[in-house]
Amino acid sequence: MTHIDYEAYARDLNIWYNNVEFYDVRTAADLCKIFDCCKFSTNQFIQIFTIINKKFNSSEVIAISQHARIQTFENGEKAFDALNFISKLLNNKAISDATTYIKDHTAQTGKNIKYLMKCSLYRDDFFQIFKILSKACKDGDTYTLKYAVTEGYINIYTYYSEKSNLFYLNSEPEEARPYSLFEYILSKNNMELFRQLSIFSNICTSNSLESIKCLYTQLNEDVNSRDGFQKTLLHYAALNEDVEVTKYFVSFQSIDINAKDDCQATPMHYAAFNRNVEVIKYLCSLPGIDIKVKDAKEKTPLHYAVLVKNSEVVKYLCSLPNIDINAIDSNKKSALHYAAENDSIEIIRYISEHMK
Known part of the structure; x- marks a missing residue:
């Protein structure tokens, strides 16, 4: 039985990759074995599969593509070219939509x-x-x-x-x-900017519980210590979608669960930003927590949740018997006012249903 040196094909890639006749005499199984030894440039990948798509059925094309690797992308544009080609090759609208979104988003990133x-x-x-x-x-x-x-x-x-x-x-x-x-x-009521800058300001907002425990233990930091914005570790923990991070800091007996930062916002306000409603549910279950607390602009956690359109948190806060749904801030506006200004129909409904 003749031994086929598939690695030799990889070495001679530039000779055959765009040769139509090369593919005429090979099966899908042959190409899978050859491609296992090859790494293509973006242009080679596109040219190869343009030929293959004309000569093999769709199931064979998919099977062969699973063995193809691109060695490197010269730049981001080349990576998008490859993704765009694959979406058309496989007739996959989801990949196409994802590629378009990522490309548009990447184009914006860093432009300011x-x-x-x-x-x-x-x-x-x-x-x-x-x-x-x-x-x-x-x-x-x-x-x-x-x-x-x-x-x-x-x-x-x-x-x-x-x-x-x-x-x-x-x-x-x-x-x-x-x-x-x-x-x-x-x-300026730019709560989304407030939220994002806070998230990027401390590891407690996004790191895993294990890494936070490790760092906190090594630093031997006071659980109520404050940064330059008077935020405590619990302020930042309340932004972490893992509720266990918040529970970890609350477990310290000396923790101040109603600590205020330089904007007079408490961990409750920060939890109102969190897309995981379990975080604010946990804080609200703590004895002594102030769910009606107001910041320097007299905004409550409900105001915060409405301003970032966090509907699950709004829904939960509205269900609490002691919540002040009609509380107004220094602009003389209630949470319902902001929901109407933002055209947040779902949130308007939640608040309206619970107004007395």
Whole structure:
């Protein structure tokens, strides 16, 4: 029986990959064995399967494709070309839709960073930084938001006078106080930006329980310690979709479950952002938790949930007997007002059904 050296085909790939006659004399099984030894460029892959698609039936094409590997992608565009070709080859609309989404999203990612890099870390650029980050959030540009966190852009502050209702970029009047970027974001009701910047600010928002336990033990950190925004570990833990992370920090006897950050927001407010409703359910089950608590702008956790359109949390909070559904913030608006402004039909229904 003649031994076939399939690896030889891999070495001679450039000779046969676009030769139509090569495929005329080979079966699908032959090609599977040959392809097991080969790694193609994106262009080779596309040319090869353009030929194969004309000569083999659909089930054979799928079988052969499972043995094909692309050695490397020259750039992101080439990767999208390959995915787009595969979606057409397999007539798979789901792959096509996913490719289109990823391509559009990737095109946006990082596009605002060049504007952010032009800003200084002084309060002269306070409002410009807010504008850039707001646009990045709207664009889904998470890379720019992460960059803003790691490079300290979110630490910028200005001075604000409650008496005159004025911001001071170049002076520090006696009646004015430091005013953080997070406070300004809150004042503009940009809760999605507030949420995302918070998520990127601490590992407790996204890391696994095991890694958080490991790091916390090594650092020997006070469970009620605060960062520059007066946020505690529990504030960040409440953003983690794994409810066990929140339970871990609450298990410490000295934990302050109603601790307030520099925006006067508590872990309850942060849990209202969390898409896993079990986190806020757990916090609400704790003795002494304040479910009606208000932040510096007099917003309750229900306001927060409505502003980020977190319908499951809204539904749960509305079901609580002691919740104040009609609570108004400093803008004289209730949660229902914001739901109507955002055209959140489902949320409007939840709130309306529970109003007394």
